[in-house]
Amino acid sequence: MTSEITLFVNPTAGRGRGAHAAQPAASALRAAGFSVRTVLGENAGDALTRARAAVADGTGALIAVGGDGMAHLALQAVAGTRTPLGLVAVGTGNDFARALGLPVRDPAAAGRRIADALKGGELHDVDLGQVGDRWFGTVLASGFDSRVNDRGNRMRWPTGRFRYDLAMIAELAAFRPFPYRIRLDDGEVQEIEATLVAVGNGSSYGGGMRICPGADLTDGLFDITVVGDCGRATLLRVFPSVYRGTHVDHPKVTVHRAAKVEISAAGITGYADGEPLGPLPLTARCVPGAVRVAGL
Structure with a gap:
């Protein structure tokens, strides 16, 4: 080298x-x-x-x-x-x-x-997610979390993370579950009402929110966390547990594993690694060993 x-x-x-x-x-x-x-x-x-x-x-x-x-x-x-x-x-x-x-x-x-x-x-090959020609390392977010991102990105004040706290409060005021169509690998299309769908190559986003706590960067699979059609009060109760990753134990939360996922919902933008990918529908694929990293 x-x-x-x-x-x-x-x-x-x-x-x-x-x-x-x-x-x-x-x-x-x-x-x-x-x-x-x-x-x-x-x-x-x-x-x-x-x-x-x-x-x-x-x-x-x-x-x-x-x-x-x-x-x-x-x-x-x-x-x-x-x-x-x-x-x-x-x-x-x-x-x-x-x-x-x-x-x-x-x-x-x-x-x-x-x-x-x-x-x-000491170089290690780890998986990446791919949507079209875009690669991502952590989580593809869609739903309530991406709507908070949308709103926060439109705000000019305040600066820093407090902007997204305010955006979250505003989105909660108008909160409702979204109708999704999801297809895992080559299975049947599932039509569900969900608060959010997070496709995890890595386990966390947003500075340590362990939305997909079981995700493994070397298993060739995504962990897909689906938060179902919970109400505002339930969402507020479940949300703090995301930092510990224990939200996956809630009955409104399901976790799937797949190498490919197609997600569709009207009016929802997909974000990966916190960066906008574009509106749904999107198809994400887990690509094994797509990047070599130093120091894992």
């Missing part, structure tokens, strides 16, 4: 933590003997073009510095290649790094872990 590696940096991640995190991560990598170059980009599209060029030119690894959004962007450059992906997780959510057992908000420790993994050959 070449000793030249690429830092793929989001300077705005975590309210500026991305820019500050690049230096200690780069220092740790250089101390281990690597030559480090940095890719920023003028915007997401430009950054991805530059990251793909680095991969095509044979960089030894692509190291994403930022949050889940930056990890998601990096996946579009390395998925399906043998170029290792490293994560220096300094964003708001950092769920993909958590799923991989990597340091969170400690860029120097993350840099050291990545360096040790690259030098020691």
Whole structure:
């Protein structure tokens, strides 16, 4: 493996933590003997073009510095290649790094872990989800949670996570279950009323909400969590248990496992790794060993 590696940096991640995190991560990598170059980009599209060029030119690894959004962007450059992906997780959510057992908000420790993994050959192939030509590492969200995302993204004030707390309150006021059509693998189409359907390659989203607690990045299958047609009061009771993953024990929650899932519901946007994919219907496939990661 070449000793030249690429830092793929989001300077705005975590309210500026991305820019500050690049230096200690780069220092740790250089101390281990690597030559480090940095890719920023003028915007997401430009950054991805530059990251793909680095991969095509044979960089030894692509190291994403930022949050889940930056990890998601990096996946579009390395998925399906043998170029290792490293994560220096300094964003708001950092769920993909958590799923991989990597340091969170400690860029120097993350840099050291990545360096040790690259030098020691501790590289592991993990699964990814794919929707069309888009790859994702954690969870494809649809339903109440994605409606909260929609509303939060439209809001100009306040900033940060409090915006999504307010968006959740607003969505609860207008809450109702949604009619879904779901097909798992090549089975029959199921028509159900559901609050949300979450397709988990990883176990969590939203900064540690373990919506698919049993998801395994190496089993070639999604965990699909369906929260049924519960009312507002039930949703409020069940919601806090998502952080522990115990919501799956509630009678209104069912979990399925499948390598492919088709989901359809009117007026619902799908989000993967917190990034919008587009309106349903969407078909997601679990692709075994689609990305090589450093430091699992």
